[in-house]
Amino acid sequence: MFVVEMEGITKRFGSFVANDGIDLRVKGGEIHALLGENGAGKSTLMNILFGLYEPDEGNIKINGKSVTISDPNEAVRLGIGMVHQHFMLVEPFTVTENIILGKEPRRMGFLDLKRAEEEVRRLSEQYGLQVDPRAKIRDISVGMQQRVEILKTLYRGADILILDEPTAVLTPQEIDELIEIMKRLVREGKTIIFITHKLKEIMRACDTVTVIRRGKMIDSLPVSETDENRLAALMVGRDVSFTVEKAPSQADEPVLEVEGLVAKDNRGLEAVRGLDLTVRAGEIVGIAGVDGNGQSELLEAITGLRRVDAGVVRLSGKDVTNRKTREILRAGVGHIPEDRQKRGLVLDFSIGENLALITYYQSPFARGIRLCYPEIFAHAKRLIEQFDVRTPDERTAARALSGGNQQKAIIAREVERDPDLLIAAQPTRGLDVGAIEFIHRRLIEQRDKGKAVLLFSLDLDEILKLSDRIAIICEGKIVGWVDPETVTEEELGLMMAGGKEEGAKP
Amino acid sequence: AGCGSGQQGDQQGADQEAFSAGMVTDTGGINDESFNQTAWEGMKRLKEELGVDVKYLESKRDADYVPNLSRFAREGRDIIWGIGFKFENVIPQVAKQFGDAKFGIVDSNLGGNIPPNVVAVTFKEHEGSFLMGVIAGSMTKTDKVGFIGGISSPLIKKFEVGFRAGVKAANPDAEVKVAYAESFDDVAKGRSLAQNMYNNGVDVIYHAAGGVGKGLFNEVKTREKGKYWAIGVDMDQSSLAPDHTLSSMIKRVDVAVFEVTKQVKENKFQGGKEVELGLKDDGVGIAETTSKHVPEDVLKKVEEFKQKIIKGEIKVPSTEEEFKSFQ
């Protein structure tokens, strides 16, 4: 018996076809994986199911009945709940407030927060979610936030849960816990549609998988009848290799030395507390840690974006503590920031301007204060070619590029400056295997050229695959170093959690 | 459609034959319940009694004065009025440009340098204000009276000083509280000032503050009758608070505009001169409604002072300097 049947769904954005006659059938009580590259159309399909978009063609049946889902309210009434790829949580609100928003318990017209909190606590216990109903969203970890999202759907009585890439931001332990929760939900009679790029998770958690490529449905099959390689090939449309070819590192002189570093976060609390770190030429150092343990503050302090309250930062032996960002970048630092759209690019600038965003004031792009646009565009053309950035031309706004190509542009810009130290933060977050492969190769290339690479990532696979040494960060300190060859994901996860029971609170 | 009634009859524009006059308001606008409006009264009288073709132009900004004056000059109007001291700087300029046209300005003597084609009309406001001071000084029970000014300037200072002199003459013990709203149209400020003065024991307030004065009347109206008083300015303002208005200092801008324009029509234009109108000329005076609340003996005292001023026995001060030497 199918609880969800989507037939021939087509959705166009302008002339772009995001979904092209897709069929999706989900059985009751299963965990159904939806697999596809970035931009394949997964979120779009789910947004249609959830009533956020109206399909241009096709029809939907829920529990065998034809329905039109014109808005999320309708979807909720049909028992559909969705946890979005980008969290839909109001930061300054509490957990409870977020959960009840739109369906508030009332007493004489006023909010009945007491009753709401009890309800949230009850649900949380029933499904083993362990959230604090009174905590503010901005104070809890990403993993917790995700549970709040799940609670939101449960609170509304959802039987069909859509989880859009829920694991991208989680630690291994959190992923395990999530999978546990999903299984528990299914046991309680729920049906789950689970979107991911991560084949391993599908193999572990799911019953059925549907693969989408470029807006078309490619295949739908039981997980038991397939394996990772087969799925990867279906997804990308060609065979992919999973391992990165990597020679042993030839580590040399220290390039980056950080000693006793102290820095505060935006709220004025100490986020980096006496941190020591060394990265040598010719090696990749991976920083593993749960989100919010001082990673952002650390890299901002290194790059001069945040005040260093104590300690020293040295670059190739030269003290650069509290120098201006520009000075530090010029001293040989490349920086691939963690949020490409917010920090890496000026989306409304042309791709050419973005590729010169750091060097525009130097020759040959500028003479004195005069800009030389022909040079800027010529330079861009070269890089676009060299780094295979897919864009109509160098004058197109960065906004119009896909996420992967935006990231490629940033990498092109940073690598081309030939820095001694390359800092890469979440360089592949949200990208598909093809793009990931490309970026990984570039990072290793840098290392092999004798550069120092400092990698921040929440994706442990990535850390393990790329790093020559791994530093574990917890509560603003490096709490240990491990060898990627010998360590297991589980050990790593435990260290990251800093011995705490749950890696939830920052 | 309802537009300025004065404008209705003359839409054909100024034909060469009819005698025509134009008037440019300052930024206060035509219905300012003050000198622009009074001046327009004079213009309307010119139309009714002498068949003069009259028209006005309002100025949005100070920068509009020149184009507005020029526009009338180019139309060939026989006399063009700039109403208010704000025209002080532009009238000589335009008068020079249009040497053949005749201009009039109210409330400024152009610092004494009056071009031959301009007549400057000023008033001895201090004389009228002196009489208001006499009334206030005589009527106060608390020996505290108040003065509310608009934007401080030598002109408004004349009102203030004259008033203070009058108070001093009638009641040497009385104290005068002075405050300027630094505005001519912020009614709320007028009200606040009045309220605070009254709360501080002041029982008679005189204003020379244009629209700001309305705040004074709004305030006094809400207070006990026969105890709190206001004195108006420019025209008879007793209608704003009939039970609380002692008097008003009348300034006959309409008469001035009427008389001077008439002179031009009769080819008796006295260009290059200042026409200064005081108590003697009935250019300033006391509102008729004064007798309503002011008792006989005070009125008599006022009349005595008035005669002394007219005869020159009292020289009313018009500046702070002169006030210092005023006995």
Added chain:
Amino acid sequence: MNLFVRANRQSPLVLAIVSVLLGMLVGAILMVLAGYDPVRAYSALFRTPFTQSFDIGETIRTISPLIMTGLAVAIAFRTGLFNIGAEGQYIIGQLVAVIVALKLSLPPVLHALVAMILGGLAGALWALLPGILKATRGVHEVISTIMMNFLAFYLSNFLVRSWLSSGADSTPMIPESASIRWNVLTDVFANSRIHLGIIIALLLALFMHWLLWRTTVGFEFRAVGLNPHASEYAGMSVRRSIILSMMISGSFAGLAGATEMLGTDEYLTILTFFNGLGFDGIAVALLGGNTPLGVILAAVLFGILTYGGGTMQFEANVPFEVIRVVFAAIILFVAANVTGWIVERFRRERRVKEDA
């Protein structure tokens, strides 16, 4: 219709023109409702600014400060700042210009030049404080510039009364040597008050174009305006851009004040309220899409409407304020892209018909 639709999709200019026409239609409706004759009103409005050389001169005079305040607002916008303080910077510009004109005695030309430059600088300084507050303390420039407007207002009145005149309500006329009227222009335009401000305005527009799109400074301004975070990550000094942009913006507004003082008014009075040129500048900048050329065109339109509006009131008895309503409607139509929306409607309808 076909042509209209096709042209429309391409050109922002066409969009602007259609919005202007729609705005005037709103004005016409308002006139009809009140029993005025819109044809007569508009013909008076558009005829006079062009027919007599005096009026042409006065129209140009009206346009030049609008260009400058428009550019002032636009350049700040480009850096992501909303300079609502052009009004105050304008006042300070005219104040300093009149001070220099009255208190310094210098030979002709030089006198005017010094007065103008110091006026511009004063505007820049007046914008500096909000710039610094924004850059260092995160104070929203909208409030701080509103405060600065009021401060400028009272400061100007204070100095006029206590220093520049002896307690009077206006300063004396500035000396000939500080005037930026130019005999040739004055003669050509029949004694109107046209002055060299218009040349300065056009030069400023060129300067802005050059600065924004030809220099590293402009690159920084635009980057900071579009994404301050990314700019900071790229090593730019966001603070410097904010402060510098505010100062340049302020200097434009200050120059507007200075040129108006030295060319149009030639004396300064006690202000009773803001003259609104700073706010008009906001409208001009918006209609002009925050580009120098757009600002010039928008200022020309606003200038014609403003000056012609005076004539309209004179000749057709229609209150001048209807012009403000027309402004408002134009801004709304441009901002909401109503034209584009109407065109979309047309196209969709046609497509439906063609499909059927």
Added chain:
Amino acid sequence: MPDLTALIHSAVLYSTPLILAAIGGLYSERSGVVNIALEGLMIIGAFTAAVITILTGNPWIGLAAAMIAGVLMAIPHAVASITFKADQVVSGVAINFLALGLSVYLVKYMYEGAGKTPTVPELFHQVPVPLLSEIPVIGPSLFNQFPTTYLAYLVVIVTYIVLYYTPFGMRLRSVGEHPSAAETAGINVIQMRYIAVMISGALAAAGGAGLSIAIGSEFGQTTVSGQGFISLAALIFGKWHPLGVLGAALFFGFSVSLALIGQIYGWTQVVPSEVLSMLPYVLTLLALAGFVGRSEAPAAVGKPYEKGGR
């Protein structure tokens, strides 16, 4: 020394229109729509109140009409900035132009070319609240006021309760912080924003009405003269919180009345009145620079909402 009662009284008098308009702005901005149109909304309120009170002789009808007019004037702002996704600042600026132009145009049309209305014959009067007005010092200053002031008190209290203790308020805040989250929770973002902008129109117009039929007695070009902008400043200064806004508005009112009343006590002998007049603005700047620092706007303020947008 000035007596404190008088000073507080006049501070409250002056802050009343600011409180009403700024709280109006609070609704709009909390829902994510920048409201620089407060000035225009106050103007239309002041205009309507004056005209309708002149026509009917009843200031209550004038006030009600003003609030309706405020809603009507807010609608174009809502349509442009919500439905048509125009830049909200731009649209607000347009409303300011529109309100001033339209109201003065109508005044001229109705009153034979005059730049302002005649004096309103029947104004609101100050009425003491029984009991409360007998409290020493603050009684007569806070509770012997115009009905518009009591309305302002009420609006602050009600807004506080609505915002933090009702579903409507929570939804409103969520829409201004994270509209997509609100939409997925089944809240109609567009509708919420329309309602909020319309409320802001009604309240700002009530503030304007206070200027023309309570503390003032006419409407003209300069009746509002920038108070809408000061209200906006009060809103930001008060950090988008009803009590903060109240405090900020009172602060402005206090310093304005200090400058004005100072003259009566002879302060102007020492300090020129212009310098006193600058006081509120200087104090505000100092406050902003010194202690208040950054104020966090609602996260989504100024951003048009695109359904399904990321």
